[in-house]
Amino acid sequence: LSACSSKLAFMHPMWQEPLAIPGGDRQSPIDIVVRKSVFDPQLRPLKVQYDPRTCQQIWNNGYSFLVEYDDTTDKSTVKGGPLEDQFRLCQFHFHWGENNAWGSEHSIDRRLFPAELHLVHWNSDKYSLFEEAVIEENGLAVIAVFLKIGKRHEGLQKLVDALPAVRHKDSLVEFTKFDPSCLLPENIDDYWTYAGSLTTPPLTEAVTWIVMKRHIEVSHDQLAVFRSLLFTSAEEQVQRSMVNNFRVQQAVKGRTVRSSFT
Numbered sequence: 001l002s003a004c005s006s007k008l009a010f011m012h013p014m015w016q017e018p019l020a021i022p023g024g025d026r027q028s029p030i031d032i033v034v035r036k037s038v039f040d041p042q043l044r045p046l047k048v049q050y051d052p053r054t055c056q057q058i059w060n061n062g063y064s065f066l067v068e069y070d071d072t073t074d075k076s077t078v079k080g081g082p083l084e085d086q087f088r089l090c091q092f093h094f095h096w097g098e099n100n101a102w103g104s105e106h107s108i109d110r111r112l113f114p115a116e117l118h119l120v121h122w123n124s125d126k127y128s129l130f131e132e133a134v135i136e137e138n139g140l141a142v143i144a145v146f147l148k149i150g151k152r153h154e155g156l157q158k159l160v161d162a163l164p165a166v167r168h169k170d171s172l173v174e175f176t177k178f179d180p181s182c183l184l185p186e187n188i189d190d191y192w193t194y195a196g197s198l199t200t201p202p203l204t205e206a207v208t209w210i211v212m213k214r215h216i217e218v219s220h221d222q223l224a225v226f227r228s229l230l231f232t233s234a235e236e237q238v239q240r241s242m243v244n245n246f247r248v249q250q251a252v253k254g255r256t257v258r259s260s261f262t
């Protein structure tokens, strides 16, 4: 185990891991061991089509902050790549650490990143609601993008400026005309993909994970604003900083991680 992950062992996870998990053989997140991943030439390029007009609000749900999209029509979608069907964007959110040494849920050869973006989509070819899709093995597709500390991300700043309005759990603010494709790396053709689960309860094994090889850069100050958010609602006496909102990594259990690149 690398140094920082041994430190992680002494940290209190955000919530108690359940004793039994339905199935339990395709849980997320995982460490992606690059030399064990298998190049699959049949993986096609991802086709991402996001309409900024479907952006609605930001909500602090006590785990992360969610930027929620109108998913009543097929206006913001992803298809191609490992996906057989078309998937509708419903929200995106992040996971991050208390410092820049860790914070991501996935890792690449044990390398952790300070934060990880999740763009959450559900299979609108097969189901009519997110809540239906979330219990089906081909129900969800989540695109994961690693964040590294570097230059300021101009597109992210509009979101960062809105965060103080959702400091407390259960707060919500209107947020419109945000195109999440600005948060994707230039190259979205290089990714790993594997069959996994939600990383927060109900942990259902419904997710086709698409983990981008290329990261995006955000500034130290931008990530500091993420850490100014709170897990706790305004009424609670003790306020707790929203940091380290990642799940502990899970066993790969014989799964194959495929790569779209050699």
Ligand SMILES: NS(=O)(=O)c1ccc(C(=O)NCc2ccc(F)cc2)cc1
Binding pocket: 118, 120, 130, 131, 134, 142, 197, 198, 199, 200, 201, 202
């Ligand atoms: N970190 S992650 O990308 O894996 C992830 C994505 C979405 C959700 C979610 O929507 N939970 C609420 C929820 C779950 C089931 C429902 F039926 C309704 C709401 C949880 C985790």
Ligand SMILES: [Zn+2]
Binding pocket: 093, 094, 095, 118, 199
């Ligand atoms: Zn997530």
